[in-house]
Amino acid sequence: YEYIQSAIGKDFNNSEILSLGFWPGGDRDGNPFVTPEITKKVANRLKQTILKNYYRDVRRIKRKLTFNGLEDRIGELERKLYNSFIDEDDTPEISLHDFETELKAIRTLVTNEHQSLYLTEINSLLNKIKLFGYHFAILDIRQDSRVHEGVFNSLTEGLIKDKSGIFPQDYFELSAEKQVQILSEVKGTIDETLYKDEELLKTLETIKTVKQIQETNGERAVHRYIISNTQSTLHVMQLFAMLKLAAFGDDLTLDIGPLFETVPDLEIAHEVMEELYTNPAYAEHLKKRQNKQLIM
Numbered sequence: 085y086e087y088i089q090s091a092i093g094k095d096f097n098n099s100e101i102l103s104l105g106f107w108p109g110g111d112r113d114g115n116p117f118v119t120p121e122i123t124k125k126v127a128n129r130l131k132q133t134i135l136k137n138y139y140r141d142v143r144r145i146k147r148k149l150t151f152n153g154l155e156d157r158i159g160e161l162e163r164k165l166y167n168s169f170i171d172e173d174d175t176p177e178i179s180l181h182d183f184e185t186e187l188k189a190i191r192t193l194v195t196n197e198h199q200s201l202y203l204t205e206i207n208s209l210l211n212k213i214k215l216f217g218y219h220f221a222i223l224d225i226r227q228d229s230r231v232h233e234g235v236f237n238s239l240t241e242g243l244i245k246d247k248s249g250i251f252p253q254d255y256f257e258l259s260a261e262k263q264v265q266i267l268s269e270v271k272g273t274i275d276e277t278l279y280k281d282e283e284l285l286k287t288l289e290t291i292k293t294v295k296q297i298q299e300t301n302g303e304r305a306v307h308r309y310i311i312s313n314t315q316s317t318l319h320v321m322q323l324f325a326m327l328k329l330a331a332f333g334d335d336l337t338l339d340i341g342p343l344f345e346t347v348p349d350l351e352i353a354h355e356v357m358e359e360l361y362t363n364p365a366y367a368e369h370l371k372k373r374q375n376k377q378l379i380m
Contacts, residue, residue: 085099085101085102085211085215086208086211088101089211097214099214099215102215103222104216104220104221104222105221105222105224105308106126106130106221106222106223106224107224107226108126109122109123109125109126109127109223110123110126110223110224110225110226110306111224111225111226112225112226112227112231112290113226113227113228113231113312114228119286120286120289120290120292120293123223123225123290123293123294123297124293124296124297126223127219127223127297127300127301127305127306130219130220130221130223130301130305131169131176131218131219131220131300131301131305132169133220134216134217134218134219134220135165135168135169135176135218136169137212138165138183138209138212138213139162139165139166139169141205141208141209141212142158142161142162142165142209143162144205145158145202145205145206145209146158146159146162148201148202148205149190149194149198149201149202151197151198153193154190154193154194154198157186157189157190158190161178161183161186161187164176164177164178164183165177165178165183175299175300176218176300180213180217180218180302183213184210184213187206187209187210187213188210190206191203191206191207191210194206217301217302217304217305218300218301218302218305219301219302219304219305219306222304222305222306222307222308223297223305223306224306224308224310225290225294225306225308225309225310226309226310226311226312226343227287227309227310227311227312228311228312228313229311229312229313229314229315229319230313231283231287232287232311232319232322232323232326233318233319233322234283235281235283235284235287235326236322236323236325236326237256238279238281238284239274239279239284239288239326239329240255240256242278242279243272243274243278246275246278248272248275249272250270250271250272250329251266251270252266260316260317260318263318263321264317264318264321264359264363267318267321267322267324267325268321268324268325268363268364268365268366269365270325270328270329271328271333271334272329273329274288274329274330276288287326287330288326288330291326291327291330291331291332292330292331294306294309294331294338295331295332298337303337307337307338307339308338308339308341308378309323309327309338309339309340309341310341310342310343310378310380311323311340311341311342311343312343312345313343313345313346313349314342314343314344314345314349314356315346315348315349315352316352316356317356317359317360317363319342320340320342320356320360320366321360321363321366323340324336324340324366324369327340336369336372339373339376339377339378340378341378341379341380342356342357342379342380343380344356344379344380353379357377357379360377361377
């Protein structure tokens with residue numbers, strides 16, 4: 085990253101040119117050992133790992149920048165980073181924004197008052213912050229469409245039986261097009277006490293875990309939910325609806341990625357995507373995601 089930066093110049097600032105993805109702990113497709121708790125533990129381990137590295141970098145810089153007015157500020161950064169990684173379940177003592185802001189302020193002091201000594205080390209750490217944030221690597225969530233469909237059907241049956249008003253009583257008798265329309269406009273919350281189905285409860289808990297990880301590790305920590313064996317627009321919209329009902333509401337900070345695997349699925353992939361792109365609610369969701377759609 086720094087090689088490219090040096091070649092292009094100081095205006096180069098594309099931190100997405102390198103992006104680490106991570107499957108273990110997020111890929112539930114056919115793996116019964118990947119529970120919501122495992123997903124949370126993996127995300128915490130990734131966060132702890134990058135925080136430890138930031139802490140070590142700050143310690144190295146602190147040994148060099150012993151100038152009056154700087155040593156104490158760097159020492160405070162060091163203390164906050166240390167406290168942030170020793171307790172894996174807590175929100176970091178210093179936010180990513182505050183960490184970056186303070187480091188930039190230190191860089192300004194070094195530039196203006198100390199002949200830019202050790203500026204390379206400070207810039208290197210700032211680049212790492214841009215690349216790795218508090219997430220280190222992007223944790224991808226993945227599940228098979230057939231599992232989602234079974235979970236969604238159980239969820240919908242329970243909500244209809246409970247007369248929640250989220251889905252019409254004749255939902256399962258409607259055409260696929262009408263179902264997609266209902267899913268795109270869905271609103272409400274889920275009473276989980278209505279359900280005993282283990283797979284359903286795990287799916288809902290996974291969705292809530294994703295939101296929690298975003299709150300502690302940053303949105304980039306887990307922003308892709310991949311649907312294996314995507315066969316129809318309904319498969320995407322079923323997940324779209326469950327994400328909103330279970331945790332996100334109208335603020336869906338996730339990219340839904342259909343994975344077209346079989347030859348028949350690939351042959352209709354363009355039709356599925358066109359239906360999604362022309363669905364007003366899904367198009368509005370994509371607009372919030374910088375009009376970027378992940379397709380596999």
